[in-house]
Amino acid sequence: MSGNYGEKVRNFLSESRRVLLVTKKPSWKEYKLAAKITGLGMIVIGTIGLLITVISYLITGTGL
Structure with missing residues (x-):
C-alpha cells in the first residue's frame, strides 16, 4: 500500500x-x-x- 502512495506522489x-x-x-x-x-x-x-435584491424587496416589501 505504501508503494502505491509513493508512486502517486512521484506522478504528481x-x-x-x-x-x-x-x-x-x-x-x-x-x-x-x-x-x-x-x-x-x-x-x-x-x-x-x-437587481435580485431590489426585485425581492419590491415583491415582498421587506428587506433581507
Missing part, C-alpha cells in the same frame, strides 16, 4: 514539474486584459445580485 510531482516548465510569465498587456475581464465579471455579478 512529475506532472507539476512539467506544467511549471510549460508556463510563462504573462506580459503587462496580458495582465491588464485579465484584470479588466475580472473586474468586469465582478461588476456584472454584483449588478445581478443588486
Whole structure:
C-alpha cells in the first residue's frame, strides 16, 4: 500500500514539474486584459445580485 502512495506522489510531482516548465510569465498587456475581464465579471455579478435584491424587496416589501 505504501508503494502505491509513493508512486502517486512521484506522478504528481512529475506532472507539476512539467506544467511549471510549460508556463510563462504573462506580459503587462496580458495582465491588464485579465484584470479588466475580472473586474468586469465582478461588476456584472454584483449588478445581478443588486437587481435580485431590489426585485425581492419590491415583491415582498421587506428587506433581507
